[in-house]
Amino acid sequence: QVPLVESGGGMVQAGGSLRLSCTASGRAISTAAMGWFRQVPGKEREFVAGMRWSGGTYGDSVKGRFAISRDYGKNSVYLQMNSLKPEDTAVYYCTAGTGDESRWTGRWEWPYWGQGTQVTVSS
Numbered sequence: 001q002v003p004l005v006e007s008g009g010g011m012v013q014a015g016g017s018l019r020l021s022c023t024a025s026g027r028a029i030s031t032a033a034m035g036w037f038r039q040v041p042g043k044e045r046e047f048v049a050g051m052r053w054s055g056g057t058y059g060d061s062v063k064g065r066f067a068i069s070r071d072y073g074k075n076s077v078y079l080q081m082n083s084l085k086p087e088d089t090a091v092y093y094c095t096a097g098t099g100d101e102s103r104w105t106g107r108w109e110w111p112y113w114g115q116g117t118q119v120t121v122s123s
Contacts, residue, residue, distance in 0.1 A: 065083045
């Protein structure tokens with residue numbers, strides 16, 4: 001198991017920004033990919049972003065607005081969310097795994113999950 005703990009969620013007005021943080025405890029996972037998904041009630045969990053060594057892979061709905069980054073020394077991953085829209089409202093989950101980047105959009109590729117943090121964007 002790799003415990004993941006998210007923080008940074010909250011409420012913001014449309015057009016605003018939030019930064020989510022996630023730290024993996026227990027053991028170093030520098031060789032693993034880390035990422036973010038989000039979910040609203042009644043819908044499938046949606047891939048937001050993933051990163052292994054550099055750059056990042058993003059879901060279509062957040063490209064150009066969100067940025068993922070990592071601090072390997074702190075075993076952490078971050079999600080900077082800019083130009084937020086009401087449709088970004090969801091519970092955001094941090095995740096970690098070793099799957100191939102080509103399959104990152106599938107939640108089954110990620111074995112480790114945080115408890116989730118709520119992000120609410122008001123119009």
